[in-house]
Amino acid sequence: MEKKTLLTDCPDSKGLIAQITNICQKHQLNIVKNNEFVDHQHGRFFMRTEIEGYFNDQTLLADLDYSLPKGSQRSLISAQKKRIVILVTKEAHCLGDILMKSTYGGIDVEIAAVIGNHDVLEDLVSKFNIPYHTISHEGLSREEHEEKMLAAIAPYTPDYVILAKYIRILTPKFVEQYANKLINIHHSFLPAFIGAKPYQQAFDRGVKIIGATAHFVNNELDEGPIITQDVAHIDHAYSAADLAKAGRDVERSVLSRALQQVLDDKVFVYGNRTVVFK
Amino acid sequence: MEKKTLLTDCPDSKGLIAQITNICQKHQLNIVKNNEFVDHQHGRFFMRTEIEGYFNDQTLLADLDYSLPKGSQRSLISAQKKRIVILVTKEAHCLGDILMKSTYGGIDVEIAAVIGNHDVLEDLVSKFNIPYHTISHEGLSREEHEEKMLAAIAPYTPDYVILAKYIRILTPKFVEQYANKLINIHHSFLPAFIGAKPYQQAFDRGVKIIGATAHFVNNELDEGPIITQDVAHIDHAYSAADLAKAGRDVERSVLSRALQQVLDDKVFVYGNRTVVFK
Amino acid sequence: MEKKTLLTDCPDSKGLIAQITNICQKHQLNIVKNNEFVDHQHGRFFMRTEIEGYFNDQTLLADLDYSLPKGSQRSLISAQKKRIVILVTKEAHCLGDILMKSTYGGIDVEIAAVIGNHDVLEDLVSKFNIPYHTISHEGLSREEHEEKMLAAIAPYTPDYVILAKYIRILTPKFVEQYANKLINIHHSFLPAFIGAKPYQQAFDRGVKIIGATAHFVNNELDEGPIITQDVAHIDHAYSAADLAKAGRDVERSVLSRALQQVLDDKVFVYGNRTVVFK
Amino acid sequence: MEKKTLLTDCPDSKGLIAQITNICQKHQLNIVKNNEFVDHQHGRFFMRTEIEGYFNDQTLLADLDYSLPKGSQRSLISAQKKRIVILVTKEAHCLGDILMKSTYGGIDVEIAAVIGNHDVLEDLVSKFNIPYHTISHEGLSREEHEEKMLAAIAPYTPDYVILAKYIRILTPKFVEQYANKLINIHHSFLPAFIGAKPYQQAFDRGVKIIGATAHFVNNELDEGPIITQDVAHIDHAYSAADLAKAGRDVERSVLSRALQQVLDDKVFVYGNRTVVFK
Structure with a gap:
């Protein structure tokens, strides 16, 4: 089992938390810690998600890219020094x-x-x-x-x-x-x-x-x-x-x-x- | 359109954020702000969700009660003094x-x-x-x-x-x-x-x-x-x-x-x- | 017995603390609290002295004026609202x-x-x-x-x-x-x-x-x-x-x-x- | 010219600041910085005096010992590491x-x-x-x-x-x-x-x-x-x-x-x- 951190930074829209957490769910990953912030003035959504489980980075990121709105940035960071x-x-x-x-x-x-x-x-x-x-x-x-x-x-x-x-x-x-x-x-x-x-x-x-x-x-x-x-x-x-x-x-x-x-x-x-x- | 705060406090389990945010999604409610914390030592999950939209409190809470694990507490609080x-x-x-x-x-x-x-x-x-x-x-x-x-x-x-x-x-x-x-x-x-x-x-x-x-x-x-x-x-x-x-x-x-x-x-x-x- | 505060603000020179406290002594006044600071860069001496006793303001201030260097400011402030x-x-x-x-x-x-x-x-x-x-x-x-x-x-x-x-x-x-x-x-x-x-x-x-x-x-x-x-x-x-x-x-x-x-x-x-x- | 710190710690009594600073004055020492505190509850006087000049430690301390009340402690500390x-x-x-x-x-x-x-x-x-x-x-x-x-x-x-x-x-x-x-x-x-x-x-x-x-x-x-x-x-x-x-x-x-x-x-x-x- 591994631990990774998913950083998502994208234009704000309805249902983003559900979308991202559903994808984690689908991949049978457990969310250990989650922080989220919306800058309503600039319409931007930020989420940092500590995840635990068995990762298939490629399919996970593909699912995210498919789901997230245009102009999104996401990265999946391994827990290494x-x-x-x-x-x-x-x-x-x-x-x-x-x-x-x-x-x-x-x-x-x-x-x-x-x-x-x-x-x-x-x-x-x-x-x-x-x-x-x-x-x-x-x-x-x-x-x-x-x-x-x-x-x-x-x-x-x-x-x-x-x-x-x-x-x-x-x-x-x-x-x-x-x-x-x-x-x-x-x-x-x-x-x-x-x-x-x-x-x-x-x-x-x-x-x-x-x-x-x-x-x-x-x-x-x-x-x-x-x-x-x-x-x-x-x-x-x-x-x-x-x-x-x-x-x-x-x-x-x-x-x-x-x-x-x-x-x-x-x-x-x-x-x-x-x-x-x- | 109204603004309410949903407080959830329940035994930790996989997929809680997804479950709760999916229910909000299903009710076409927008999450304005979300805070989450898991006390891993005591196995307890806490989430505070500021929600915006047209509420049907009864069905929303029923959906939550159906979905959340045993021993959960949740309350939906109106923005009033x-x-x-x-x-x-x-x-x-x-x-x-x-x-x-x-x-x-x-x-x-x-x-x-x-x-x-x-x-x-x-x-x-x-x-x-x-x-x-x-x-x-x-x-x-x-x-x-x-x-x-x-x-x-x-x-x-x-x-x-x-x-x-x-x-x-x-x-x-x-x-x-x-x-x-x-x-x-x-x-x-x-x-x-x-x-x-x-x-x-x-x-x-x-x-x-x-x-x-x-x-x-x-x-x-x-x-x-x-x-x-x-x-x-x-x-x-x-x-x-x-x-x-x-x-x-x-x-x-x-x-x-x-x-x-x-x-x-x-x-x-x-x-x-x-x-x-x- | 009264309590007053003496504020002295003057060009720095040798022996100022001794001069001022000697005058208090001569007037049989007791120093309850004393703070002193010298700004060596600007050559300026500051002293705040809380004094207790029976005051003759006029002679006390006259003694101070006689003793302190040119360009000195001093004030004797009564403890009133x-x-x-x-x-x-x-x-x-x-x-x-x-x-x-x-x-x-x-x-x-x-x-x-x-x-x-x-x-x-x-x-x-x-x-x-x-x-x-x-x-x-x-x-x-x-x-x-x-x-x-x-x-x-x-x-x-x-x-x-x-x-x-x-x-x-x-x-x-x-x-x-x-x-x-x-x-x-x-x-x-x-x-x-x-x-x-x-x-x-x-x-x-x-x-x-x-x-x-x-x-x-x-x-x-x-x-x-x-x-x-x-x-x-x-x-x-x-x-x-x-x-x-x-x-x-x-x-x-x-x-x-x-x-x-x-x-x-x-x-x-x-x-x-x-x-x-x- | 040297710089030393004089620490005085003694039973409180009238005129202590004047006594100590007069002795410095008599020894032609300049007071660079002075801090004083009286603990009125315990009747104890504390003074820290940074002094500059040419020191004769023995006569300076002798003068202090002669002048200060019984039960006084004083030390003259050289500015060394x-x-x-x-x-x-x-x-x-x-x-x-x-x-x-x-x-x-x-x-x-x-x-x-x-x-x-x-x-x-x-x-x-x-x-x-x-x-x-x-x-x-x-x-x-x-x-x-x-x-x-x-x-x-x-x-x-x-x-x-x-x-x-x-x-x-x-x-x-x-x-x-x-x-x-x-x-x-x-x-x-x-x-x-x-x-x-x-x-x-x-x-x-x-x-x-x-x-x-x-x-x-x-x-x-x-x-x-x-x-x-x-x-x-x-x-x-x-x-x-x-x-x-x-x-x-x-x-x-x-x-x-x-x-x-x-x-x-x-x-x-x-x-x-x-x-x-x-």
């Missing part, structure tokens, strides 16, 4: 947390490789017996550098590419290559403090809360569908450096949580929005 | 919040009456043109007093009875009368600080967080299925009185939230647990 | 909370009057035997309307003017009149979603957290020193209306908290920042 | 977080050694070039085992001993040896769910929030002065295993935070309480 590549620059906190959790429990993922535009974090990564590639951007145009990055990532065929404080802006070409597979941690509670030095911005504005945002990357800087966000309360006594330190704790936990949600196939992306099932 | 009776003693904060929100927006409920064992809050309630009954416990046995309370509540046929800081312990007789309809706000993060003076207990223990718990009342003091809980961070500088003040803010918001969840038919009770759908 | 005027438009939630808490416990303040540019909330205010003035803006220029508002507020000589969802923009003339005395609740986690319809903006951006900000009003729209902020977690299932409802709960509690902090003389304002002592 | 020994059993999450933060930023501490009653975590610790000692309890009486543990810890002369999920109960002898220097992370929101299997207990009780508590260890199981606590919201869909997983995230961050506060000399202990300055 996903593979990620992590991009970094110099900051260790998010990377370290993912390394620790993937090795000692907390996140069930295979880190295929870590790639940095600096070599600062090579030492950390080598402790975990994971390949580290330094691909310096120095002396290269943005396009040349990305070319090399893409070439380094490709052989690992990652399910997701995680920007764990990778601080270079990506070109549309790069983004398209990994559409809906690029996850970034932004060091602010978006859309506040877009752009550089958000902690200095936060300090200057005298805010009483700081935050972090994990989001899919699209072609707009600091835009892209938000997966999860969290905040920390701060006060007047925090310097900009204190803010950055408190911020790193929020970044770390927000990225971990978003990564977990994505790995669990709980996140749907559509337009600039996400549906994140519990 | 529910009625509550609120029991109080002397503290105004929870009562005031519910009065304000039911009158000026925030909670869609009809407060049929407020009943206190003191008359302190009569003035507040009268501002909102709601009947207030003072039923003093003085000179009465617990049974005699409850007899009077029950007699005062009964004519209002409330959907729920809310203990908004009603500080007397209820007898099993009272509790049975309103099984799964009695909601209490407890001034601690249960199961910490069970019993009297929780804020003094919290102060003595030197905790750094206080909380409040909204729960259904059963026959065990400070037991009963928990609906919702929340906390507030405190520090060494809080006196027991400061704790109580901070606690009132948590109590107020926790009770409001629990009440809203119950009024929205999002809460299932089974054993000592609840399922609270979003 | 402060007076506020509340400005509103049509929304009841923040107003209702302050009315309830000032009457039944939670905030120790005298609400001298409520003034609205609509009459919607007159009924609510009248329940609490507090004067309500409707000053419609219809047919008036902004200046004419403000003239009337200022004339209505002035006789009450409020310590603070609270904008409890008063949705009109104030001119510099109005703001100057009540510099550092005007407190607004903004329906977003500033600086995100500045301007109109922040909940629609939040919905469109697909954020996972919403917030509210209480701040002093200055001449820039949605700027001004922030007093306190808080947030609520939301998810994809929230419509813009749901966001607004969840937001009202945050607004209510944030404004209450900020008001309490200001009434307790715990808030210093300088430049675009605040120091808020615990 | 503190040393800890970490005790563990089999769980990596708290240990890993401290290893990562002490090596890559976040907590400024020297981990002198890690000691486990199992060897499971030796591999993790060795990655960071820190000594690991396995001291198995098998075949030993509790006293014999602790004897060996104490002997292993002693040569490192740690400032604090951190129980990072060390799951054996310590005898009074052990505790006395490191009075106010033993910090434990307890996997519940104390005082709820004292004792074994708190996550199973939490699951059985159907709570909607779980928590963790960092506290100094004294001779009562799961008692001892609380340093910091935090919580995570959970719902009906969490199994006991899910609770434990969510709990590990809270444990990790609570222990880190408590450790930081202790290392920053911000925590006073008295009786069963702590004062934790910001």
Whole structure:
């Protein structure tokens, strides 16, 4: 007996839950857990179904394709460990947390490789017996550098590419290559403090809360569908450096949580929005 | 066209979602929102289905009863304002919040009456043109007093009875009368600080967080299925009185939230647990 | 024996705490509680001192003025109930909370009057035997309307003017009149979603957290020193209306908290920042 | 020029702040930051003073001792890295977080050694070039085992001993040896769910929030002065295993935070309480 997850994302219409669950029934599959959401404003239906039984993927998907309305997307995902590549620059906190959790429990993922535009974090990564590639951007145009990055990532065929404080802006070409597979941690509670030095911005504005945002990357800087966000309360006594330190704790936990949600196939992306099932 | 909510709570078995949604389909009803949960440990299935269409309640329920396994409970709830009776003693904060929100927006409920064992809050309630009954416990046995309370509540046929800081312990007789309809706000993060003076207990223990718990009342003091809980961070500088003040803010918001969840038919009770759908 | 609060705000220099506490000592006053903060970046010193004893205000302040550096501000505040005027438009939630808490416990303040540019909330205010003035803006220029508002507020000589969802923009003339005395609740986690319809903006951006900000009003729209902020977690299932409802709960509690902090003389304002002592 | 922190903890009396700050003044020391708290119920005064200047520790402390009331404790702490020994059993999450933060930023501490009653975590610790000692309890009486543990810890002369999920109960002898220097992370929101299997207990009780508590260890199981606590919201869909997983995230961050506060000399202990300055 196997366990798989069926993700359905289609134009809303009457009877969708019945249609999908009838097909599961017909295939003698048991639904272990089901989450459903309809975005009535955009007329879109989302369903995540954890299924148990003996699968004939081909006939199951054929039945679904026959039944579901035009413009539907569905995928049947086996319960196997996903593979990620992590991009970094110099900051260790998010990377370290993912390394620790993937090795000692907390996140069930295979880190295929870590790639940095600096070599600062090579030492950390080598402790975990994971390949580290330094691909310096120095002396290269943005396009040349990305070319090399893409070439380094490709052989690992990652399910997701995680920007764990990778601080270079990506070109549309790069983004398209990994559409809906690029996850970034932004060091602010978006859309506040877009752009550089958000902690200095936060300090200057005298805010009483700081935050972090994990989001899919699209072609707009600091835009892209938000997966999860969290905040920390701060006060007047925090310097900009204190803010950055408190911020790193929020970044770390927000990225971990978003990564977990994505790995669990709980996140749907559509337009600039996400549906994140519990 | 009408909108109703179908609540199903039954022993888990294969194909339940399909069965229920097929029946909706057969009745040409549209599912607007669906939440489902299976407690695999106890083998119990819970589903909350918001449905739109032209209802024939009798045949719909008959179809469900025919289809669902033995030991199932199902109810089809019309979208109409529910009625509550609120029991109080002397503290105004929870009562005031519910009065304000039911009158000026925030909670869609009809407060049929407020009943206190003191008359302190009569003035507040009268501002909102709601009947207030003072039923003093003085000179009465617990049974005699409850007899009077029950007699005062009964004519209002409330959907729920809310203990908004009603500080007397209820007898099993009272509790049975309103099984799964009695909601209490407890001034601690249960199961910490069970019993009297929780804020003094919290102060003595030197905790750094206080909380409040909204729960259904059963026959065990400070037991009963928990609906919702929340906390507030405190520090060494809080006196027991400061704790109580901070606690009132948590109590107020926790009770409001629990009440809203119950009024929205999002809460299932089974054993000592609840399922609270979003 | 009396209890007063001494607020000192001056350029930082060596020995300030000793100087101030020596003067208290010389006057045989006992320090019940002391909070101090130095903003090293701006070279500014803040101290809040709760003092007990027999006061000769004149000589105490003279001693302080003699001792403190040039450019110092100090005030000695008696422990007496402060007076506020509340400005509103049509929304009841923040107003209702302050009315309830000032009457039944939670905030120790005298609400001298409520003034609205609509009459919607007159009924609510009248329940609490507090004067309500409707000053419609219809047919008036902004200046004419403000003239009337200022004339209505002035006789009450409020310590603070609270904008409890008063949705009109104030001119510099109005703001100057009540510099550092005007407190607004903004329906977003500033600086995100500045301007109109922040909940629609939040919905469109697909954020996972919403917030509210209480701040002093200055001449820039949605700027001004922030007093306190808080947030609520939301998810994809929230419509813009749901966001607004969840937001009202945050607004209510944030404004209450900020008001309490200001009434307790715990808030210093300088430049675009605040120091808020615990 | 040096920077030191003066901690004063003494019976409350008039003029203490003036006395202490005058002595600093006399020694031409500058106060960079000052926090003060009086526990009026217990008549105890606490002050933490960050001082800058040229120190003559001996005369400074002599002046303090001459001036402060009987029963005072004061210490003058140099700004140098503190040393800890970490005790563990089999769980990596708290240990890993401290290893990562002490090596890559976040907590400024020297981990002198890690000691486990199992060897499971030796591999993790060795990655960071820190000594690991396995001291198995098998075949030993509790006293014999602790004897060996104490002997292993002693040569490192740690400032604090951190129980990072060390799951054996310590005898009074052990505790006395490191009075106010033993910090434990307890996997519940104390005082709820004292004792074994708190996550199973939490699951059985159907709570909607779980928590963790960092506290100094004294001779009562799961008692001892609380340093910091935090919580995570959970719902009906969490199994006991899910609770434990969510709990590990809270444990990790609570222990880190408590450790930081202790290392920053911000925590006073008295009786069963702590004062934790910001």
